Amino acid sequence: GIQVEQSPPDLILQEGANSTLRCNFSDSVNNLQWFHQNPWGQLINLFYIPSGTKQNGRLSATTVATERYSLLYISSSQTTDSGVYFCAVLPETGTASKLTFGTGTRLQVTL
Amino acid sequence: DAMVIQNPRYQVTQFGKPVTLSCSQTLNHNVMYWYQQKSSQAPKLLFHYYDKDFNNEADTPDNFQSRRPNTSFCFLDIRSPGLGDAAMYLCATSRVVAVGETQYFGPGTRLLVL
Numbered sequence: 001g002i003q004v005e006q007s008p009p010d011l012i013l014q015e016g017a018n019s020t021l022r023c024n025f026s027d028s029v030n031n032l033q034w035f036h037q038n039p040w041g042q043l044i045n046l047f048y049i050p051s052g053t054k055q056n057g058r059l060s061a062t063t064v065a066t067e068r069y070s071l072l073y074i075s076s077s078q079t080t081d082s083g084v085y086f087c088a089v090l091p092e093t094g095t096a097s098k099l100t101f102g103t104g105t106r107l108q109v110t111l
Numbered sequence: 112d113a114m115v116i117q118n119p120r121y122q123v124t125q126f127g128k129p130v131t132l133s134c135s136q137t138l139n140h141n142v143m144y145w146y147q148q149k150s151s152q153a154p155k156l157l158f159h160y161y162d163k164d165f166n167n168e169a170d171t172p173d174n175f176q177s178r179r180p181n182t183s184f185c186f187l188d189i190r191s192p193g194l195g196d197a198a199m200y201l202c203a204t205s206r207v208v209a210v211g212e213t214q215y216f217g218p219g220t221r222l223l224v225l
Binding site: 030031040042043044045050086098101103 | 153168214217218
């Protein structure tokens with residue numbers, strides 16, 4: 001099946017710093033989503049971004065489908081950004097229901 | 112606000128004692144999913160319902176069953192919980208099963224097996 005690797009696995013930032021999270025996938029995809037899982041376990045949709053660039057406030061994401069990667073940018077980080085960030089994909093050759101999640105990046109933002 | 116609700120948020124059960132987790136949604140979505148997430152791992156799909164059609168993942172153990180009595184509710188039944196079934200269980204919904212659809216997740220139920 002498709003492999004989805006995220007880097008870095010862990011990241012510690014001081015409040016106000018910027019960061020880039022990466023998601024690499026091993027096969028062509030139809031659907032790519034970024035999620036934030038907060039410390040209480042809630043998964044929150046950030047972006048649906050199978051290709052191109054999107055921005056929402058301090059967050060933006062870029063997917064280069066031909067090169068099989070996606071980037072999530074966090075600017076001016078805040079302590080509320082802490083948690084685990086997952087990318088999840090639907091491979092072109094798989095079933096449309098089965099999102100495959102990446103390995104996750106655990107982010108801690110400190111004061 | 113339209114949302115996905117899971118009850119209870121924390122559940123403690125005994126080894127081998129059946130347990131049921133509940134999910135409800137006010138989004139009127141056709142599809143409901145159950146995921147298992149073990150500590151420090153990514154969520155893993157167990158099964159999903161598209162309307163009344165049940166779709167089981169090939170590697171989901173028989174110990175896990177599901178019921179969807181109506182559009183709004185979906186239940187996860189663990190017939191004989193083992194210590195390895197301790198995990199966060201996440202319910203999600205989507206409007207349809209299609210490549211462009213976003214899945215919306217509930218807050219999860221954290222299951223502890225003693």
